[in-house]
Amino acid sequence: MTTDNRVPFGLWQSPLSARFLAQGRRFKGVAWDSDGETLVWLEDRGGQGVLVAQGITGEAPNDLTSDLDVRAEVGYGGGDFSVQQGQVFFVAVPSGQLFRQALSGGSAQSLTPPFGKIASPAVSPDGRYVAYVHSDGKRDCIGIIDHRGEHWPRRLASGHDFYMQPRWSADGSRLAWIAWDHPNMPWDGTVLEWSDLLSVPGGLPRIETPQIAAGGAGVSIFQPEFLPDGRLAYVSDETGWGRLAVHDLASGERVWLTADETEYGLPAWSQDLRTYAVSSNGQALLAVANRAGFQSLEEIEIRTGRSRTIEPLAAYSEITQLAAAPHGDWVTIIGSGPRIAPRIVNYQTRSATTRVVARALSEVVSAAALANCEAVSWPSADGETIHGLLMSPASESCTGIGRPPLVVMIHGGPTSQVRAGWRGEAQFLATRGYAVLMVNYRGSTGYGRDYMLRLRGNWGICDVEDGLSGRAWLIEQGRVDDQRTVIMGGSAGGFTVLQTMVEHPDVFSAGIDLYGVADQFGLAAETHKFESRYTDSLVGPLPSAAEVYRQRSPVFRADRIRRPLAIFQGAIDRVVPRNQSDRVVQALRQNGVPHIFHVYEGEGHGWRQAETIEHFYQELDSFLRKYVVYQQTSEAMTVESGQQPVVALPPNQG
16 A cells, blocks of 8 residues: 555455455344244354344344254245244255244254245244245145144145245134236236135135235235234235235225335245334334335334334335334334445334344444445436446545446346345445446336336346446446446346347456356256246247347357456356356357356355355455456556556455
């Protein structure tokens, strides 16, 4: 570092090392026991799911599980556990069975046979039965089992390709759930079904013919919840935005609680996502509102629809799960902000008391040393408005030289959204002197249904164009170095990286691909059931769209890639199998393109092991230094001084 603290962008000394980020915990869900006295949450520790409990009085947290890996694996997972009457019901791998364990201690008891996969256990109000989603990989259903596992499970509802979010009425007499069929994804069109439950002497309940409360073709319904008076709340995008509604099953009357232009739903990439909860008195909903990628928690009065933002939680601009205690007016969130790593936070509406229960990362780094986040928008090549989030370089001790290099980050999905919460990879880069543009390209959620639908038939077009136009806009604004720009993404975002480097081989200085889709034919043929028809809408139905598939499969034109490329892949990825990355790497080798290729054993579609995460960040830093920062910085300093470059490189941090 020079005496005046002027250090080339990309070479700043960052407080976020690879090891520091790898040691963080990941919070995956929260739930209250029915007595309102105990909070249970699930955290991922180095690849193992562990259930943790803590009483409302604030005694030390207690691990409930140790040997079992708590994790549901229907689709992309989620819906791992629920709590009722002093018992936690959870799913564990590799068996995929449903287990019951007392919060007071003791060993877990299996309730279901080791057949297929289970998710989203929902316990009846009297604690006698557990409804859940079951999948054998080909056929899905809503199943039911008694709380002791004394009966053979019964199939309650079947006939649709997919199910999620089973919910009991307060008196236990009715059950509701979400269902949909191929080729739809849950954000394309779903139905909200419900039925009365009929008692069976000496056996498990059964249902009558299900009735449809809402949804259908072109309407996505998300997260049903029964109110104490028997009405159903849910999120519907019928008017073009995910709005909260309350439905009277007897009269059929529906009342909207929220308006357009604010999003209250999520794309259901996993089971049991929750964006709202019913308050303990049943008079209000605690709901997560999404505006331009920034979320906030609101309290919405059910009778009038009046809402207020819960200001003591305003620092948390991304809320990934929430749960309301049945007593005591407590609501719990998993919240984060651009400068706040995920936390589990309790908030009591009556007293406005806030209490941090757990932290995902050690909070030893000052907020001033981290990058903030701003919502940005820019025009596409054809004049449409594109949305994103921008992190500018941040440091307490370094000042850059010239303009910063840019990393254009493309989120996965592609039907998803990057929101203004904690982004470890973006902070890792921004605190080293990079500008990071996180693109919510056309096809992303959070900006209305029409914006999401723009990607239909246009995957590999809109996402590519929007990354390019975002880069061009920042260059035009004079905010980044036009000679040092990188495109980075994982999964569907990795596809955009590869497609961009094939279609526009000289625009970006380098690319970073994490388990990206390279072969659309292979994706359609080899991926799991959940996404097996996804490309029908994104690319087109086969065989009629075969030529489009070929044009949107970078593997067939990988010989066009000329700029350095880093590829990272999980060895046991069942969404995008390793062979897709192998074939791209083969082309890079044949053409002498600079690249690195890392395959992580034991990893699937994303990283779970601390060793993998640490190594990935180290390699990311080294790759960018070698192919973007150091080489280009040296050239720039040579031109400026007329002498041979002398650049003091800080050691790789990690």
